[in-house]
Amino acid sequence: xxxxxASGSRFQEHMEALPGVISARGDGQNPLPFTGSMDGxxxxxxxxxxxxxxxxxxxxxxxxxxxxxxxxxxxSMEAVxxxxxxxxxxxxxxxxxxxxxxxxxRPLGGFTxxxxxxxxxxxxxxxxxxxxxDAFAALETLAAARADDPRFAGAPVAATAxxxxxxxxxxxxxxxxxxxxxxxxxxxxxxAADIGPERxxxxxxxxxxxxxxxGLLADEASSHDVRVTAGxxxxxxxxxxxxxEGLLAAAESRVEVTGAELSASTLEVRTTxxxxxxxxxxxxxxxxxxxxxxxxxxxxxxxTAIGTFAAVGADSADLRSGVDLLDALVDVAGVDAASLVxxxxxxxxxxxxxxxxxxxxxxxAPHLEPGLPVTVRSGRGEAxxxxxxxxxxxxxxxxxxxxxAALRTLAADAWNAVAPLER
Numbered sequence: 001x002x003x004x005x006a007s008g009s010r011f012q013e014h015m016e017a018l019p020g021v022i023s024a025r026g027d028g029q030n031p032l033p034f035t036g037s038m039d040g041x042x043x044x045x046x047x048x049x050x051x052x053x054x055x056x057x058x059x060x061x062x063x064x065x066x067x068x069x070x071x072x073x074x075x076s077m078e079a080v081x082x083x084x085x086x087x088x089x090x091x092x093x094x095x096x097x098x099x100x101x102x103x104x105x106r107p108l109g110g111f112t113x114x115x116x117x118x119x120x121x122x123x124x125x126x127x128x129x130x131x132x133x134d135a136f137a138a139l140e141t142l143a144a145a146r147a148d149d150p151r152f153a154g155a156p157v158a159a160t161a162x163x164x165x166x167x168x169x170x171x172x173x174x175x176x177x178x179x180x181x182x183x184x185x186x187x188x189x190x191x192a193a194d195i196g197p198e199r200x201x202x203x204x205x206x207x208x209x210x211x212x213x214x215g216l217l218a219d220e221a222s223s224h225d226v227r228v229t230a231g232x233x234x235x236x237x238x239x240x241x242x243x244x245e246g247l248l249a250a251a252e253s254r255v256e257v258t259g260a261e262l263s264a265s266t267l268e269v270r271t272t273x274x275x276x277x278x279x280x281x282x283x284x285x286x287x288x289x290x291x292x293x294x295x296x297x298x299x300x301x302x303x304t305a306i307g308t309f310a311a312v313g314a315d316s317a318d319l320r321s322g323v324d325l326l327d328a329l330v331d332v333a334g335v336d337a338a339s340l341v342x343x344x345x346x347x348x349x350x351x352x353x354x355x356x357x358x359x360x361x362x363x364x365a366p367h368l369e370p371g372l373p374v375t376v377r378s379g380r381g382e383a384x385x386x387x388x389x390x391x392x393x394x395x396x397x398x399x400x401x402x403x404x405a406a407l408r409t410l411a412a413d414a415w416n417a418v419a420p421l422e423r
Contacts, residue, residue, distance in 0.1 A: 005030055007038045007072050011063060018059060020045050020052045037073040040064075046082035050103060053081060057088055057095050064090040082106065086116035098124060101152050104145050111138070123155035135161035135195075136173060136181075143171030158196075163203075167196030180220055188213050188230075199225045207231020211245055232259035232270075239264030246289035251297065254283035258300045267293060270300040274337065278326055285319040295319055296341065325367035332363045344373045352378035352407055357414035365420035381407035389421045 008026025015024035022043040030036045040063075044056055060077050068074045068090070077088040084106055086098050098116060101124050105114050110130055117125035126142050138159035146152040158167040166173065174197065181195050184202055188209035194201040200220055204210060210230030214237050217226045226237035233248075235241065244262045251257055251269045255276040261268045269284075271277045281297040284290060322340045329338040329347065334356045337348035345364075349356055357376070372387040381403035385394055394412040396405035 005036065007036065007067060008040070011038065011040050011067075014063060015040075015042050015056075015060065018056055020048050020056055035071045037075050039075050040077040040088075042077075042079050042088075044079060044081040048081055050099075053102075054096075054099060057099060058092065060088045061090050061092055061095055064088075083111050084114045084116070087118045097151065100149070101126075101146060104149065104152070105142065108141060108145055114142075117156065124152055125156035125158075127158045128160070130159070130161040133161040135159050135164040135166040136178065137161075139166045139168060139171070139173065143168070147171070163192035164190075165194045165196075167194075167199075169197050176220075177224075180217060183216050184213050187216060197224075199227075201225075201227040202229070204228065204230040207233060210235055211241075214241060233257075234259075234261045236261075236263040243289040244293060247284045247287055247293060247295065250283045250287045250289075251280035255279050265293060266295075268296040268298070270298060272300065274299045275330070278323060278330065281319060282323045282327075285323055290319060298339075298341075321367060325364060328363045328367060329360065332359050335360060344375070346375045346377070349376060349378040352376070352381070352410050354410060354414050354417075357410055358418050361415055361418040361420050365418065368420050370421065376407065376411050378407055379403060383408040383411040385411070385415075387421065391416050 005028035008028030011026035012024045015021050022045055024042045025040070027039045027041075028036055029038070040060065042056065042060060044053060048056070057079060060079065064074045064077060074090075079086055079088050081102070084102055086102050088098070089095055098118075101116055105116075105126065105128075108114065110133070111128050112131055114126060114128040117127050119125070126146070128138060128142055130138050136159075138161050139157055142157050142159055146155075154170045156167070156169050157171045158165060160166075177195060177197070177200070180200060181193065184190060184193075189205035190202055191205050192203040200217060202213060202217075204213060207230045210228050210233050213230070214226075214228045214235045217228065217237050218240075220226050221237045221239065228235045228237065241262065241264055244264065244267050247267050248257070248260055248262060248269065251260075251271075255271050257269055257280065258272055259270040267284075269277070269280050271280055277297040277299050281295070284295055284297070325345070326338050326340055329335050334350045335347060336350050337346075339346045347360060349360065360376075368387050370388050373384065374387060375382060375384040377383075380401065383394060383404065385392060392412045392415040394408035396408060400408065
C-alpha cells in the first residue's frame, strides 16, 4: 500500500547487495494509497575503479527504468564515491557523461566535498568545499581540472574554503570582482564572504567597519547584489546610503541599537525594549534625513521588556504623528503593547472592559485620522475596524469566536461613548 517507502526499502536492499557498495538509502514518500515517490542514494567505496563505478551506476539507472511506473515516481538518485557526489539518471549515455566529469575531479586533493551540479543547464557544473585555504585558488583548481573537455569547460563552478565562497558562471572570475574582494579584505577583517557574478556579500568582524566597506562597494551596486553585515547591522548597497546612515546615527545617539537592516530607501532598527524602539523612532523623526525613507523601529526578537511599541512612516510628518500616537497609548493603564506598522494600528489590552477601552480611545483621539485600520486584541479575542466619523457598528460575524464577538461589542460601545473623531 505504501508504494514510496516500500520501493525505497527494495532499492536499498538491492543496491547494498552489490560488491563495492558501502551503503544505500531509499527515501520513500506515500502521499496517496498505492502511489508514492522515492529518492535514492548510494555510497560507493572510495577506491572503486572506473569499471566498478560504471557497473554500480548502470545498476542504479536500470533499477530506475525497471521500477518507475504509474504508482512510483523516482524523483532523483545520487551516488557518492569518496568526496565526490553526483546525480544518476535513467539514461545510460547521460550517466557516462557524468562519470567522465567525475573521473576528472576524483584525483583532486584537499577537498572535503565535490558535487557535480546538474542544475546548470546544458552543462554539468561543480560545487566544492575545503576546510581552509584560498577559495579563489580552489575555484581555479576545479576549473582547470575540466578545462580541456569542451563538454564541461564553460559550466558554472563554486568553491568554498573556510567561510569564503567564490562562484563563477564559467570558471573564470571577473577581475573587477576579485579587485572588489581584495579591497574589502585590505580594509577590514572579513569573517565570511559569498562572491560571484551577481552577488558580493561580506560579514565583518568589527561593526564599526560596516559603513566604510559599504562605501568601498558602492560602484558594484549597479551590477551586483551587494550586502555587508557587521555587528548585527546589515547594509544592502543599492544606492547612496548617506541619508539612511544619518537616520541610523540619530537612533544610536538616543538608545542602544542591537541590530539594523538598511538600504538606500529603507531602515529597520531593533532595540532592547519597546520603549527604546519608540525613542529611536522619535529621534529619527527629528532628523532632516527622513523624507522618502521608509523607517521601522521595533524591539529585538529577544527583547525582555514587556510591550511592543513600533512606528513606521515614509516621511518625517508621518513618522512624527505615529510616534505621538504610540506615545499617548504607552501611558494608558492596561495597554500591554501597541504598534503602528505599514499604516495599521494594533493595540493589545490586558483586560478589555468598557472603561479600559474608553481610556485607550480617549488617549488616541487627538492622533487618529479617517481611514486608519485598527485592531484591538485582548485575551483570545480580536476586533478590527477602520477609523471613520460617526457611530461604529461591529456586529458579530459568522467566523467570530465568542471572545471575538464580545470584544467587538465592547470596542464599539467604548468608541461610540468617546466619539474620537468628534472631539
